[in-house]
Amino acid sequence: MDRRIDDLTARARIRDAAIRLFGERGIEGASIRDIAAEAGVSSGLVRHHFGSKEALRDACDRYAKERMLEVGEELTDAGGVAALDPATLHPRVFPLQLYLVRSMMDGSETAAALFLGAVDSIEEWSTAYGIHPTDRRAYAAAMAAIKLSVFVFRDQVSKALGEDITTPAGYARIGQGLMEVFTIPLITEEQAEQLRKKSEEN
Amino acid sequence: MDRRIDDLTARARIRDAAIRLFGERGIEGASIRDIAAEAGVSSGLVRHHFGSKEALRDACDRYAKERMLEVGEELTDAGGVAALDPATLHPRVFPLQLYLVRSMMDGSETAAALFLGAVDSIEEWSTAYGIHPTDRRAYAAAMAAIKLSVFVFRDQVSKALGEDITTPAGYARIGQGLMEVFTIPLITEEQAEQLRKKSEEN
DNA sequence: CACTTGACTACACGCTCGTGTAGGAGTTTG
DNA sequence: CAAACTCCTACACGAGCGTGTAGTCAAGTG
Numbered sequence: 001m002d003r004r005i006d007d008l009t010a011r012a013r014i015r016d017a018a019i020r021l022f023g024e025r026g027i028e029g030a031s032i033r034d035i036a037a038e039a040g041v042s043s044g045l046v047r048h049h050f051g052s053k054e055a056l057r058d059a060c061d062r063y064a065k066e067r068m069l070e071v072g073e074e075l076t077d078a079g080g081v082a083a084l085d086p087a088t089l090h091p092r093v094f095p096l097q098l099y100l101v102r103s104m105m106d107g108s109e110t111a112a113a114l115f116l117g118a119v120d121s122i123e124e125w126s127t128a129y130g131i132h133p134t135d136r137r138a139y140a141a142a143m144a145a146i147k148l149s150v151f152v153f154r155d156q157v158s159k160a161l162g163e164d165i166t167t168p169a170g171y172a173r174i175g176q177g178l179m180e181v182f183t184i185p186l187i188t189e190e191q192a193e194q195l196r197k198k199s200e201e202n
Numbered sequence: 203m204d205r206r207i208d209d210l211t212a213r214a215r216i217r218d219a220a221i222r223l224f225g226e227r228g229i230e231g232a233s234i235r236d237i238a239a240e241a242g243v244s245s246g247l248v249r250h251h252f253g254s255k256e257a258l259r260d261a262c263d264r265y266a267k268e269r270m271l272e273v274g275e276e277l278t279d280a281g282g283v284a285a286l287d288p289a290t291l292h293p294r295v296f297p298l299q300l301y302l303v304r305s306m307m308d309g310s311e312t313a314a315a316l317f318l319g320a321v322d323s324i325e326e327w328s329t330a331y332g333i334h335p336t337d338r339r340a341y342a343a344a345m346a347a348i349k350l351s352v353f354v355f356r357d358q359v360s361k362a363l364g365e366d367i368t369t370p371a372g373y374a375r376i377g378q379g380l381m382e383v384f385t386i387p388l389i390t391e392e393q394a395e396q397l398r399k400k401s402e403e404n
Numbered sequence: 405c406a407c408t409t410g411a412c413t414a415c416a417c418g419c420t421c422g423t424g425t426a427g428g429a430g431t432t433t434g
Numbered sequence: 435c436a437a438a439c440t441c442c443t444a445c446a447c448g449a450g451c452g453t454g455t456a457g458t459c460a461a462g463t464g
Contacts, residue, residue, distance in 0.1 A: 028230045031421060042443050053422065104358060115358040131386055138379030141362040142352065146383065149351030150344065156306060156317040160343045177340030181348065183394045184333055186384035212411075233451065244413050255452065
């Protein structure tokens, strides 16, 4: 899109640096001065282009959302269950996911809307797929949270695996672990029913 | 333990206030002055009792870890799969979980050790339970991350459910949603095998 | 009584933050 | 040519932060 010969405009570089640093350190943890230094410009230019830190975050939110929805369309075009294959989730979406999760935890409306959208589509998908949970909404919400969990705990998961999950190989590995959580039934329907009844007693 | 007639010592009140505010707003988001105000003391007293913000966090880490391990023993004593029942996870551990997750994301060694311990015990448990994932370590790491995910996204999940999951009722609901993720096999073993092969091609 | 000790407060420090302002350099436009 | 506009930098301001210091007050101890 905006890609020039081999470099980006200063505005795009600031936005990319912001997404990277916000995603790594959190919104509070990354200062405008840090972002400016990362992008190789003065801190005043950040303000010139985006007005304020909050406005910069909004711009990052919109950009990340746009890109993620693009990828989402690519994946649904590629067809159904294959979307769960970690190898098809290109490493290029990792910084975006990381940023959106951080922004969401920081109270972003845009990111929260993305989460709700994900819950909605999981709900619809599970219906079409022929799954019948007791509480479909709760099921969908749990699934949505689960999909993001590895991004939040990437340091801990990487340490547990002895392998950096920000690399394609590591991400594929934890992605497969996630897949098997969805594949292997942990308890039988009868046991689940028992637990359900027991919790209703209280 | 330290419980007096109806109040706590100033030190305990500071520690409880820190766990609450750190958990709600994150470590950076809660200042020593905020914590002091929440505990009803001067900011100097926080320093007097704990020395520094980092030391205060360490004290909170150790305290929360201790309490969580206590609860963990209670649950394993109560027996196996019942530990997954949300109704047995008392609301009193919610603030502790919230705090530990925040502290973990902020790079706490103690909290990270708790995560690794969780992965280890899930790994052992899955072996004893007769589950055979392709990559047991990755499976266990994914499970550990999943268990914590609803704490991270509690605001988003609450919004999606239209129900506050910090309440026992709401927590039971999302807990059941999580349980059904573990119960309903999403894809067959054959499909999983196909995906596995496809990702190995790249 | 004099002295010490621990809980506690008030206040000031240096730092970093987001933000505001003034202005320079290069291009476009009348 | 000059005015205007955009991109960009340098620098200062006030606020909030963690931290340091000095001192008050009450309880215990010889």
